[in-house]
Amino acid sequence: MSQPAMSHPVLEVSGLSIAFGGLRAVDDVSFSAEKHRITTVIGPNGAGKSTLFNLISGALKPHSGRVRINGVDMTGARPARTKAAGLSRSFQITNLFFELTVAENLRLAAQVLEPASRALLPIRSSVRARVKTQEMLERFQLTHKRDELAGNLSHGDQRRLEIAVCLASEPTILLLDEPTQGMSHTDTAETATLVRALTQDVSVLLIEHDIGLVMELSDHVVVMHQGRKLAEGPPAVVRADPAVQAAYFGHA
Template sequence: MTSTTATATPALSVRDLSVNFGGLQAVAGVGFEAGRGRITSVIGPNGAGKSTLFNLISGAIRPTGGRVTLDGTDVTGRSPDRMLAGGLARSFQITNLFFELPVLENLRIAAQILETPWRAMLPLGRSRKALVKADALLERFGLTAKADALAGNLSHGEQRRLEIAVALACEPRVLLLDEPTQGMSHGDTADTGDLIKSLAGDLTVLLIEHDIGLVMSLSDHVVVMAQGRKIAEGPPTAVRANPAVQAAYFGHA
């Protein structure tokens, strides 16, 4: 009974989430569930409120209404560090790395959270768990040869891969990816898509992405936003055929 109930509980649940900025309602009553071990994508035209929604879920912005639950626990309004400790990590639309530090150090710093409190105060070179995790991520993300390179000297595609690796360093159960393929070449986009797909199952992925072809090939579930509201959701094929989605993207059904 307990096992079935735990499996049925979504990894992430959003209910009637809203936020106002003055007289502007940037997100209005958005709700959906992200199934455990699956890829859920949030799409919509520019200005639809997608990144604001991510900020509400991850704790960067406090909602004016609604609720966020993580593994069945109400986490609405928790700070980003508490969300991270609770198992939710995110990447950002703009690359967010320590560009002046080597790739390995970026990963090792992020993995410090895995250390016991008393070891967390030791020099990074003595952080055994963090180093093991960093080495494993270097290999998984094809960055071993760049371990000693400054993050700022990586190619754009490598920086985006590193940012996903940094987000995974704390071993989250839910990962939010905001435009992970932005600015990438076609080849890098395809490689990153394969990487994201490989993450599903081990963890739950919530994805914002403008590449509709990539979204349709990767996603188990798609949520569509326009002007701060959810206008459709469902399997990729159903969403693609939805007249409201076609009108939002192309101006006609």
């Protein structure tokens, strides 16, 4: 009788390190992100969180360590390869085509779903991309703004559109770098609800500064300090850790 296939975490980071000159920006960091869960990376400014995201997504090549996506070694792979492997990423600074409409931004992202054999056909033949665009417009409540230029949207709507663009390529893991940065309290609450709902389809790796939001939203928390992993675990356990309290919350 055959044995069932082993289930891998959607993301495995092992001993990941990179240095810039004498600064070890990420130093021997290891953790896993489980399927359909929200794993959040927190830490003070300069802790190495965004550099860690760059290493995972392929924007930077690590000096040592491994990155596995869905069980496949993707260490040092270029962003196009990590995207093909199922990873999609947002950035701290909104990364949209501001001169294109909401629908056009989504259509470009969804075009990757079309088979290569249809690459030279007219865009009206991209049935799957068109369906995915409409699905994202409805899911992210942007249908009424489909023909509005992305650059004219409010900050909150731009951040929501960016998440929708990331999801349009049907990834298995979504990296969100401070998705609520600069948002109002209302927009933050709406985005938190949206991110939680995303776990029906994808696993989420999150960088977030709002500790209240982190504790409410996360299934697993990884704490970084001066490039190293300081602690990890469920939100309540991490928050009660004396080392985390001293380094991050400023008290023992």
